[in-house]
Amino acid sequence: MTDNLVTLTLIVLCLCLEGLYSGGEIAYISSDIHRIRSKAQKGSRSAVRALKLLESPEWFLATTLTGTNLSIVTSTTLATALLITMLGTSRGEMTSLLIMVPTLLLMIVSRSLFQQHAETMAIRLAHFIWYSSFLLFPAVYLIAKLSRGTLKISTGETGRPYTYVTKKGLKYLLEKQGVNTDILRVEKDMVTNIIDFSDVTVGRIMVPLSKMISLPVTATLREAEKLAADKNYLRIPVYRDQIFNIIGILHYFDLSEILRTQGANTSNAEENETIECCVKPVVFYVPETKIAKDLLIELHVRGERMAVVVDEYGGAVGIVTMEDILEEIVGEIDDEYDSGEKMHKRIGPGKYLFNAKISIEKINQVIPLELPERDYETLGGFLLYHMGKIPKRKEALRYENTLFVIEDADAKSIKEVLIELSGDADRDVGS
Structure with a gap:
């Protein structure tokens, strides 16, 4: 009975070590080195040690992998011996399940939790990982050397410190460490906008129908001319029957050309002519969920300046122009859809x-x-x-x-x- 209790205690200890090593690995991989460096500069000894580990990724990876595998092998061996003693050799399937399920569950849970609090856990585990690397030195040293050698043979590189910058890290540098630099606020905003640009959808930047001036296809040329002149619009969406059924765009230059050619000889019939004759059909409809950067490329390739945004039912919900997309990066650009209001x-x-x-x-x-x-x-x-x-x-x-x-x-x-x-x-x- 005493032997079983000792064995069970060792199994629990090995499972805890497995969770720490496995979680520590994902914590260091997911950590933002700039945040940890900032804490190290404030005098945190744990952060200093965590920073050293991050700057030698092959070293902390070798340590965590060795520790994880050693813990799993030890706990599995002990658990197998204990369960055979308790259940006998005839229940192999149950023995396998009782060993595998806790091991896998612990690994998944620890990795998930540690990833959510990567920097915090990386700093807290710094001393543990550091001393473990010396305790497991022979295996860690061998694995680190092998990884460097393999990298050199396959890529010709000898391995570099942790040099890549994540989106989160770059934002942190701009917001925190950029305070005492010569970077202007507008420049910081522009870089931040560029970082976020890959996630911006068309629905977020479009001009919604409620803010647009549009015309029914039954409007006359003179009515359209007056509206375009009053609002200073170059392009006016045109709809049939209902506003969400946008069928085309009326260009002011096309309208002006038609009115100019008619000249002073315009008859009453021509005065009441509808705009349908000069409406250019919409050839580009896009869903609200389309990524803005992809639309910008498509607009450029097609030679278009705007697209009609539609919802999942095919009804128009707004208009998006090339200027709207560029504003997400460089800030406000005045076009005919901007009201000129002081915000x-x-x-x-x-x-x-x-x-x-x-x-x-x-x-x-x-x-x-x-x-x-x-x-x-x-x-x-x-x-x-x-x-x-x-x-x-x-x-x-x-x-x-x-x-x-x-x-x-x-x-x-x-x-x-x-x-x-x-x-x-x-x-x-x-x-």
């Missing part, structure tokens, strides 16, 4: 007036807030989500330590919002 301005210490159409992403950039992005994209959507109704003028919402006051609204939407920051959160708003 925000500072009106006093800690007080800012915002257009409710401003995006949550933009508002988080211009003032020190961290408003969450959920099923809405704009400040107006944020307020509708939290207030649960279309508010009236002077109604207010307090979110955390920030006060939102409705300055202008109508029966259908919020127009302007006054934001009052608390404490020392105030700072100048960029233009």
Whole structure:
């Protein structure tokens, strides 16, 4: 009985070591070296040791692999002997399951947990991995040498320190370590936009139908000319029957050419001629879920400047132009779909007036807030989500330590919002 208890204790110890080595491996692989370097510079001895391990990846990998395999072999051997003693040799299938299931489950759980807290666990395990490498030195040294030799033979390289930069790492460098550099805020924003660009969908950057000026196909040439002149639009979407059934684009230059050729001899019949004769059919429809960078390439290849965005049912939900896509990288570019409205301005210490159409992403950039992005994209959507109704003028919402006051609204939407920051959160708003 005592022997079985000792064996069981050793099995549990080996399983714990397996979890630490296996989880430690994924923690170091998933860690951001720049975050760990930042903590090391602040004086953390564990972070310094973790940094040394990260700069010698073949060393920590050899250590964790050796430790994991040694723990698994030892625990499996002990568990097999214990179960044979308890169950006999006739129940091999049950013995195999009782050994394999805990081993695999522990490995999966430890890797999953350690990956979610990679930097924290890498620092906490630094001393353990470091001393383990010396305890297992012969095997670790041999594996490290073999890996370097194999790398040199196959690629001609001798192995380099941890030099690659992840998206998360680059963002961290820009936000934290770039504070005391000569990099301008607009440059940081542009680099951040480029990093995020590969994940931006067309639905996020399109101009929705509710914000567009469009014409029915039954509109006359003169009506179209007046609208284009009043709104200063070069391209106007044209729909048939219902606005979500966009069939083409009316180009102002085509319209002007037709009206010019008609000249002063325009008859009453020609005055009432519809725009259908000069509408260019839409040849490019894209789904909301399409990645913006892919659309940018396709627009360039096709020689198009815009596309109609459709939902899963085939109905149009908006328009996306090449300018809309480029704005995701370089910031605002004025085109005919931009209203020219001032989206925000500072009106006093800690007080800012915002257009409710401003995006949550933009508002988080211009003032020190961290408003969450959920099923809405704009400040107006944020307020509708939290207030649960279309508010009236002077109604207010307090979110955390920030006060939102409705300055202008109508029966259908919020127009302007006054934001009052608390404490020392105030700072100048960029233009």
